[in-house]
Amino acid sequence: MxxxxxxxxxxxxxxxxxxxxxxxxxxxxxxFTPHLDPDRLAGRPATLWRYREALPVPDGAELTLGEGFTPMLPVEIGGREVLVKQEQLFPTGSYKDRGAAVMMAMAAHIGVDRVVEDSSGNAGCAVSAFAAKAGIRCRIFVPADNSPGKLGQIELYGADLVPVPGSREDTASACMAAASDCYYASHVYNPYFFHGTKTFAYEVAEQLGWKAPDAVVLPAGNGTLLLGAHIGFTELLGLGLIDRMPKLVAVQSANCAPLCAAFEAGAREVSQVATAPTLAEGIAIGLPMRGEQMLEAVRETGGTCLAVSEEAVLAAFRDMGRKGFCIEPTSAAVVAGAAEYVRTADADEVVVTVFTGHGLKVGDKLHKLAGGV
Ligand SMILES: Cc1ncc(COP(=O)(O)O)c(C=O)c1O
Ligand SMILES: [Zn+2]
Incomplete structure (x- = not known):
């Protein structure tokens, strides 16, 4: 059970x-013990719910906006072919829909009628959208001085925004206090979220013909995708659907790289480091709550941590644009990390990475970032 x-x-x-x-x-x-018989997948909808028996949500409790089974396309990155999951194509514009779909399905199943979450970014958008779909009231706590960014999208889904004066930590504390009598739909604490993001690994394996890639290059903010991928590939290995773990490569901005610092120092835990602003806002997490778990995932798989410069992020953002892909600057950091990884990887490695969010999310900033004046 x-x-x-x-x-x-x-x-x-x-x-x-x-x-x-x-x-x-x-x-x-x-x-949780997953099950999956690949022979039963034919004819199932192209959503993450095709892996139904591997998801910890009771039958009949599925909640869907049509999310998942994103295309995986070959893209030239760092002078060679890398397979890129197109997670910017999700209903709310980012892979966070994986986590929100599964977490909110479970919340609805157990009769939750109100949730709180603290995220002014893509997680806030995803939780709000699936709350709307489930008919659950949603309050999103955000720092009072937060730039408008994704707030409009959150409001569009009908969530109440709760501005909190002070730091990001003050916002988290206010949300945790509210969570004493309300369901905390947290993308950091709630393990159902990670059992949603794990479907990334199931899709990669299925799209490769039930094989593991050699390496998967992923963002490392709070690690929702990194840890989800780790859970997913571990389960697939346990189910005998792949025969080895891929290396998990975690990418951070050099301006906010606590995981890289801990990895290089050989530390078991992640400590707060000095940070500077970065274009890759979505991964600018000074002290990830699940840092120790993230380090374990990278080390256990023989992966590594890479920190990318602002120049590399901007160059990757523009390079992907010129190739026809409109992605968030945060996603471009992951592309820059993939370019860095393949520089020294064996030529025959199958490398997978991800476009995590849609570029249209950054609205007005797009013009300047694209090279306009
Ligand atoms: C576009 C985008 N990419 C990557 C991330 C990285 O997040 P995490 O490490 O929590 O998976 C985020 C988080 O908000 C994001 O919005
Ligand atoms: Zn305990």
């Missing part, structure tokens, strides 16, 4: 009772 399990003390909890952390304060994972 599926249970929440504390990463720190091992205590387990009923998943039908809302909870976002252990009584000891520890982070929760899911103890």
């Amino acid at each position: 599926t249970r929440f399990v504390c990463r720190d003390c091992g205590l387990d909890f009923d998943v039908n009772v809302p909870r976002w952390r252990c009584d000891c304060g520890g982070l929760l994972d899911l103890d």
Whole structure:
């Protein structure tokens, strides 16, 4: 039976009772056994729900806006072919829909009628959209001085915006306080979110003919995709659907690279580092809550951590545009990381990466970033 399990003390909890952390304060994972028979996938819809038996949501509780099974296209990056999952094509414009679909399906299943979340970015958009689809009221906590960015999209889905004065941490604290009597639909704490993002790995494996790539280059902000991919590939290996783990390569902005610093120092935990503003706002997380888990995922798979410069991000953004892809600057950081990775990778490695978000999200900024005056 599926249970929440504390990463720190091992205590387990009923998943039908809302909870976002252990009584000891520890982070929760899911103890869940996936099943999947690839022969049964033919004819199923091209959404992430095709992996139904591998998803920890009861039958009949599916919630969908048509998300998932994104194309994986060969794109020239760093002078060679890299396979790129087109996650900018999701209903809300980013891969966060993977996590939100599964998390909100479970929330609706257990009878939740109100949720809170703290994210002014793509996670906020995704949670708001799936809350709208499920008919669940949604409040999104954002820093009061937040630039408009994605707030309009969040409002469009009918969520209430709650501006919080002070720092990003103050916003998180206000949201956690609200979560004492309301479901915390968190993309960082809620393990159902990661069991949504894990479908990225299932799709990559299916699209490669049930094979693992050699390396997967992913963003590393809070690690929602990195950890989801790690869960997914681990499950696929356990199910015998792939025969080895791909290396997971985590990309950060050099201006905000706590994971890279910890990786290079050989540390077990991630510590706060000095940061500077970056074009890659979506991965600018000074202290990721699941940092230790992210480090483990990278190390266990024989992967690495790469930090990319602002110049490399902008160059990758423009390069992808000239190739016909409109992606977020944050996504361009991952492309820059992939270019850096393939510079030293073996020529015959199958390398997969991802366009995480749609460029139209940055609105007015597009003109300047594209090279306009
Ligand atoms: C466009 C985009 N790319 C990448 C990320 C990286 O996030 P994470 O490391 O949490 O998966 C984000 C997070 O908001 C994002 O919005
Ligand atoms: Zn605990």
